[in-house]
Amino acid sequence: GQQVMQIPQYQHVQEGEDFTTYCNSSTTLSNIQWYKQRPGGHPVFLIQLVKSGEVKKQKRLTFQFGEAKKNSSLHITATQTTDVGTYFCAGSTDSNYQLIWGAGTKLIIKP
Amino acid sequence: DSGVTQTPKHLITATGQRVTLRCSPRSGDLSVYWYQQSLDQGLQFLIQYYNGEERAKGNILERFSAQQFPDLHSELNLSSLELGDSALYFCASSAQDWHSPLHFGNGTRLTVT
Numbered sequence: 001g002q003q004v005m006q007i008p009q010y011q012h013v014q015e016g017e018d019f020t021t022y023c024n025s026s027t028t029l030s031n032i033q034w035y036k037q038r039p040g041g042h043p044v045f046l047i048q049l050v051k052s053g054e055v056k057k058q059k060r061l062t063f064q065f066g067e068a069k070k071n072s073s074l075h076i077t078a079t080q081t082t083d084v085g086t087y088f089c090a091g092s093t094d095s096n097y098q099l100i101w102g103a104g105t106k107l108i109i110k111p
Numbered sequence: 112d113s114g115v116t117q118t119p120k121h122l123i124t125a126t127g128q129r130v131t132l133r134c135s136p137r138s139g140d141l142s143v144y145w146y147q148q149s150l151d152q153g154l155q156f157l158i159q160y161y162n163g164e165e166r167a168k169g170n171i172l173e174r175f176s177a178q179q180f181p182d183l184h185s186e187l188n189l190s191s192l193e194l195g196d197s198a199l200y201f202c203a204s205s206a207q208d209w210h211s212p213l214h215f216g217n218g219t220r221l222t223v224t
Contacts, residue, residue, distance in 0.1 A: 031210050042113070042201060042215040043154065050210075088154065097209030098167045103153040 002027050004091050006102025014110050019076040021105035023089035032065055032072045032091040033099070043088060046074075076107075084109055114138065117202050117216035125224055129190040132219045136183055136204030142166070143185040144203040144213060145177055154201070160185055161207075192223045 003026045013019050023032065031050040035043040047056055049065035049072060056063045060083075062075045072091075076083055089102040114137035122130055136143050145157040156169030160179035171177075174192075179185045189196060199218045205211035 033212060035213075042217050043203075043213075044113070045212040045214065048210075048212055092210060098156070098159070098169070099213070101154050101156070 002096065002100050004089060004100045004102045006089055006105055008105055009103065010106045010108060012108045012110050013079050015081060016078050019079050019107050020073055021087050022073045023102045024071045025091055027093055028069050029091040030094045032089055034063060034074055035088045036085050038085040079109060081109055083107055113214040113216060115202060115204050115214050115216035117219050119219060121220050123222045123224065124192060126192055126194060128192050132187040132200055134185045134202030134216060137214050140204035140206050142205045142207060143179055145187050146201040148199045148201060194223050197221055197223045
């Protein structure tokens with residue numbers, strides 16, 4: 001069945017370092033969404049990408065959708081303590097509208 | 112505030128019991144989704160309703176059932192509870208039944224003892 005693989009599972013960074021999480025789909029996606037879940041919180045929608053090769057920025061966050069629409073990445077520049085949490089990607093296809101979720105990448109800031 | 116309301120926030124019950132979780136979607140949203148999240152795990156999709164009709168089913172156990180009412184609120188019923196059912200249960204809503212971003216409620220934390 002359709003799968004969305006997300007790596008890494010965890011990433012420990014020093015505050016001020018960059019962070020990247022990657023999602024790879026077994027099939028071509030029609031769109032991909034990114035969510036952030038703070039510790040003890042609920043997932044919050046960050047952004048949706050729909051076009052091949054699309055790049056969107058939100059302040060220090062850069063989201064990319066691959067040319068083949070099978071992969072996506074989220075890059076955070078100069079992490080801050082407020083960035084701590086788990087980042088999830090979720091994609092859907094034109095034939096199956098159900099969102100398929102990645103397992104999430106937990107961003108941990110080293111003390 | 113996402114605009115999605117879930118009640119109760121916490122629920123503690125014994126094995127074998129039955130509970131009902133309630134969700135009110137954001138105003139105007141027609142789709143409601145239920146997800147289960149065990150401790151430090153990912154989001155497991157359970158079921159989706161769109162405008163009162165079941166739209167998609169995920170890994171939902173036969174002991175679990177849900178429905179969406181005419182006023183669009185939804186209930187998730189969990190019966191014959193087991194210890195392994197202890198988890199956070201999230202409800203989310205979206206404007207349409209496909210491609211729309213999901214807006215999550217704060218979740219109901221279920222503890223089965």
